[in-house]
Amino acid sequence: xxxxxxxxxxxxxxxxxxxxxxxxxxxxxxxxxxxxxxxxxxxxxxxxxxxxxxxxxxxxxxxxxxxxxxxxxxxxxxxxxxxxxxxxxxxxxxxxxxxxxxxxxxxxxxxxxxxxxxxxxxxxxxxxxxxxxxxxxxxxxxxxxxxxxxxxxxxxxxxxxxxxxxxxxxxxxxxxxxxxxxxxxxxxxxxxxxxxxxxxxxxxxxxxxxxxxxxxxxxxxxxxxxxxxxxxxxxxxxxxxxxxxxxxxxxxxxxxxxxxxxxxxxxxxxxxxxxxxxxxxxxxxxxxxxxxxxxxxxxxxxxxxxxxxxxxxxxxxxxxxxxxxxxxxxxxxxxxxxxxxxxxxxxxxxxxxxxxxxxxxxxx
Numbered sequence: 001x002x003x004x005x006x007x008x009x010x011x012x013x014x015x016x017x018x019x020x021x022x023x024x025x026x027x028x029x030x031x032x033x034x035x036x037x038x039x040x041x042x043x044x045x046x047x048x049x050x051x052x053x054x055x056x057x058x059x060x061x062x063x064x065x066x067x068x069x070x071x072x073x074x075x076x077x078x079x080x081x082x083x084x085x086x087x088x089x090x091x092x093x094x095x096x097x098x099x100x101x102x103x104x105x106x107x108x109x110x111x112x113x114x115x116x117x118x119x120x121x122x123x124x125x126x127x128x129x130x131x132x133x134x135x136x137x138x139x140x141x142x143x144x145x146x147x148x149x150x151x152x153x154x155x156x157x158x159x160x161x162x163x164x165x166x167x168x169x170x171x172x173x174x175x176x177x178x179x180x181x182x183x184x185x186x187x188x189x190x191x192x193x194x195x196x197x198x199x200x201x202x203x204x205x206x207x208x209x210x211x212x213x214x215x216x217x218x219x220x221x222x223x224x225x226x227x228x229x230x231x232x233x234x235x236x237x238x239x240x241x242x243x244x245x246x247x248x249x250x251x252x253x254x255x256x257x258x259x260x261x262x263x264x265x266x267x268x269x270x271x272x273x274x275x276x277x278x279x280x281x282x283x284x285x286x287x288x289x290x291x292x293x294x295x296x297x298x299x300x301x302x303x304x305x306x307x308x309x310x311x312x313x314x315x316x317x318x319x320x321x322x323x324x325x326x327x328x329x330x331x332x333x334x335x336x337x338x339x340x341x342x343x344x345x346x347x348x349x350x351x352x353x354x355x356x357x358x359x360x361x362x363x364x
Contacts, residue, residue, distance in 0.1 A: 014359040023352050031348045039344035043337040052327050061319045071318060073205045079314035080209035080275065084268035085288050086295030086306040087220045092261040094224065094237050094301045095254045097147060101161030102265045103289030104168035105139040109266025110273045111172065112138030114190050114280040117197050118180065124196045131197060132270060139266020140259045142168065147258040151251050165289070176282045190280040199275040209275040213307075216264065220303040223260075233257060237301075265292070287335075294338060298345050313338070 023031075048054050065071045085102055092099035113131040116122070122130045146164060149155035176188040183191070199208045224230040232253045235243035244250045272284045291313055299305035320334030 015356050016359055018355055018357055020353055020355050028352050031351050032345060035344040035348035036341060039337075039341040042344070043340050046336065046340075047323075047329070047333070050327075050329055050333060052323060052329065060322055061315065064322065065315055065319050075311065075314045075318050076210045077207055077276070078317050079311045080207065080213040081268040081271040081288065082291055082295060082310040082314055083213040083217060083307050084264050084271060085292035086299065086310045087217060087303060088261040088264035088268065089292040089296030090299065090301040090303060090306050091220065091224075091257050091264070093296050094233055095257040095261075096237060096240065097150065097254060097258045097261075098158050099143065099146075099161055099258065099261055100158055100289070100293065101143065101146060101164050102268075102292045103285045104161070104165040105142045105262045105265035106269035106272070106285045106288060107168040107172050108142040109135035109139040109269035110280055110284065111175065111269075112266065113270045113273060114180070114193075117193050118190065124194075127194075127197050128199070128274070131274060132267060135266045135270035136263040137266070139269065140263040142266070143258055143262025147255055151254065169285075172280075173282055176280060180280065182279070188282040189277075192279045193274060197274060198278060199271065207275055209271045212267075212271070216267070217303055217307045220264075224303060229253065229256065268292075291338075294342055297342065 044054070044057055047057060052060070065075060085106065088102055088105070089099065112134040116127065116131045116134050121127075142164065143161075146155070146157050146160040149160050150157045173188070176190060180190045181187075182189055199212075201207055202211060222230075224233060232243070232248045235246070235248045236250055236253050240250050243253075268288065269285065272288070273280050277284050295306050295309045295313060298309045316334050316337060320329070320331055323329040323333070324331060
């Protein structure tokens with residue numbers, strides 16, 4: 001007989017919400033891409049309402065930013081520390097350690113590098129490598145306390161890493177307003193780094209920071225995707241209990257991964273002070289911790305995706321400065337756009353994990 005159930009009125013149909021067992025990666029990518037498009041459309045509407053001409057949005061965010069050589073170099077220069085801090089977030093989150101102390105680790109990395117500069121440790125030819133090593137060591141050590149507290153005393157790392165941020169910030173202020181303040185003026189920053197202590201430009205105005213960030217991204221890709229530690233890390237990420245049952249050294253994997261995360265955050269601090277600022281300043285770290293968490297979240301803790309998202313965030317920063325100059329748009333508007341993108345991507349998780357099915361004849 002002819003089935004008339006397909007011709008039921010729309011409002012008379014019944015549906016049920018189900019949890020998906022699995023969604024193919026390309027469908028997940030499509031859902032996330034659509035969420036980003038929705039977020040960009042909402043952001044465009046907000047910018048237009050704030051006074052930016054609609055026909056200038058594409059020009060400001062794409063043509064003048066990515067197709068102008070000087071602006072493109074600025075985007076890559078801005079993206080380098082964002083890539084590093086985003087990768088640091090990806091590593092920690094893969095180990096199920098919610099490292100919200102990225103800013104504190106960046107601060108201590110920069111403090112360690114500046115100490116090498118101020119006290120002239122090592123010969124000039126080795127000064128920059130020593131600053132890098134010291135920055136990574138200081139970031140690593142600042143991540144050591146919260147991970148040990150979590151592993152041995154079950155202390156929530158969200159609280160411990162956040163509280164350690166405030167300690168690092170106040171110690172930084174103590175230095176730049178006190179003994180490390182540049183004696184030539186009264187501004188809160190250290191004496192300027194020497195030329196051989198700065199990250200140099202390699203070719204066509206591209207900084208060493210960009211190359212270093214890409215090399216570290218490839219290393220993290222190898223570490224998480226090919227190495228034995230990466231295999232163990234995937235077990236820990238999926239289920240620490242199962243990983244422990246099959247013999248994976250869960251505590252050692254978490255400890256090593258979090259310490260590597262802290263080292264990368266410390267290196268990001270060096271990239272800003274030795275690359276962009278040229279000295280230790282009182283607010284060089286501002287916004288980078290949130291951006292690192294944002295990048296790791298949008299990239300779903302994938303190194304290559306984190307690199308691309310970091311470039312996107314850097315594009316927003318550079319275009320935002322242009323909007324500040326030409327349209328008097330506050331920089332908080334750029335932060336609002338970031339928040340909108342996060343909300344849209346977070347909402348897309350619902351469609352990835354659930355589906356709606358129609359109930360026919362009283363059965364699913």
